[in-house]
Amino acid sequence: MHKLDKIDLKILKILQLEGRITKAALAERVGLSPSPCWDRLKKLEKAGLIGGYHANINLKKLASNVTVFVSAELADHTAASFRAFENAVQKYDEIIACWALGGGFDYLLQIVTVDINAYQKLIDEMLDARIGLSRYYTYIVTKPVKANQTLPLELLLGK
Amino acid sequence: MHKLDKIDLKILKILQLEGRITKAALAERVGLSPSPCWDRLKKLEKAGLIGGYHANINLKKLASNVTVFVSAELADHTAASFRAFENAVQKYDEIIACWALGGGFDYLLQIVTVDINAYQKLIDEMLDARIGLSRYYTYIVTKPVKANQTLPLELLLGK
DNA sequence: CTTGAAACAAAAGAGAA
DNA sequence: TTCTCTTTTGTTTCAAG
Numbered sequence: 228m229h230k231l232d233k234i235d236l237k238i239l240k241i242l243q244l245e246g247r248i249t250k251a252a253l254a255e256r257v258g259l260s261p262s263p264c265w266d267r268l269k270k271l272e273k274a275g276l277i278g279g280y281h282a283n284i285n286l287k288k289l290a291s292n293v294t295v296f297v298s299a300e301l302a303d304h305t306a307a308s309f310r311a312f313e314n315a316v317q318k319y320d321e322i323i324a325c326w327a328l329g330g331g332f333d334y335l336l337q338i339v340t341v342d343i344n345a346y347q348k349l350i351d352e353m354l355d356a357r358i359g360l361s362r363y364y365t366y367i368v369t370k371p372v373k374a375n376q377t378l379p380l381e382l383l384l385g386k
Numbered sequence: 387m388h389k390l391d392k393i394d395l396k397i398l399k400i401l402q403l404e405g406r407i408t409k410a411a412l413a414e415r416v417g418l419s420p421s422p423c424w425d426r427l428k429k430l431e432k433a434g435l436i437g438g439y440h441a442n443i444n445l446k447k448l449a450s451n452v453t454v455f456v457s458a459e460l461a462d463h464t465a466a467s468f469r470a471f472e473n474a475v476q477k478y479d480e481i482i483a484c485w486a487l488g489g490g491f492d493y494l495l496q497i498v499t500v501d502i503n504a505y506q507k508l509i510d511e512m513l514d515a516r517i518g519l520s521r522y523y524t525y526i527v528t529k530p531v532k533a534n535q536t537l538p539l540e541l542l543l544g545k
Numbered sequence: 546c547t548t549g550a551a552a553c554a555a556a557a558g559a560g561a562a
Numbered sequence: 563t564t565c566t567c568t569t570t571t572g573t574t575t576c577a578a579g
Contacts, residue, residue, distance in 0.1 A: 279405070
């Protein structure tokens with residue numbers, strides 16, 4: 228973990244929201260001249276605190292699509308079967324996120340496909356591929372209510 | 387919806403992964419000279435296909451934290467109570483995402499806090515605030531298995 | 546952290562394929 | 563239209579203090 232002062236934190240906060248801001252503008256926003264701001268940013272990037280920069284695609288305007296969450300349970304709870312499932316998950320582009328869970332279910336998957344048929348086809352394919360998937364529940368997203376691009380950095384850092 | 391040719395699609399794909407790529411480099415990658423590429427990008431942005439650019443903060447390296455998914459059911463299923471809940475959700479910074487679901491549960495929430503105590507405190511606060519939350523289940527994330535920054539654009543556009 | 550300078554990128558226009 | 567080329571302005575990067 229890295230020591231962050233208020234200005235570093237502000238840099239991160241701004242970049243979360245405006246990933247393509249110019250370094251000159253960023254410097255102004257945090258109250259520094261370009262050089263020291265640039266030094267800080269480079270340090271933050273080198274420390275691995277910034278994972279990367281990404282454009283957010285507005286899928287709604289681009290193509291018909293459906294987002295589905297799937298809570299999944301594996302047949303076997305061996306280390307090998309967890310590994311096999313996790314490897315398999317990487318291979319499907321439609322699975323845009325996956326989390327291992329403590330408690331009732333083993334995994335939560337977030338899947339994006341063109342429609343429900345494509346989703347069902349994907350699930351059938353996964354079942355056929357014998358990646359260890361046993362019980363699962365499907366939750367279809369009817370509306371995105373909130374999609375923050377920003378983590379609550381102050382809350383987490385206690386400032 | 388917008389008509390995209392192969393090059394537009396390629397621009398979007400690259401920007402999903404490299405949000406801070408220079409326009410000259412982007413042009414080269416898609417096989418255009420800077421100006422036409424810049425024109426296309428401007429059109430894509432104006433059409434609202436690019437929601438924004440964001441830095442990805444590597445939270446693991448920054449502070450202790452826990453991610454929790456919560457499936458939530460409301461007491462009342464009136465339009466007014468949905469609205470009230472959705473408004474309330476916007477106010478909590480710890481709730482980084484929320485989706486309305488069809489089927490068993492009403493909402494799925496993604497929450498990030500420093501630890502489980504902070505999570506429980508937040509839930510208690512939400513229950514006290516009488517925002518309509520009735521039954522809920524907590525799924526603690528033990529491991530992020532996959533976190534694609536990229537949507538499967540080709541799959542969705544059928545190319 | 547400041548200054549300053551060289552290298553580079555962004556933005557916009559004129560005009561050719 | 564869609565691209566190439568050129569120019570101006572602004573940004574990035576990095577010394578040196």
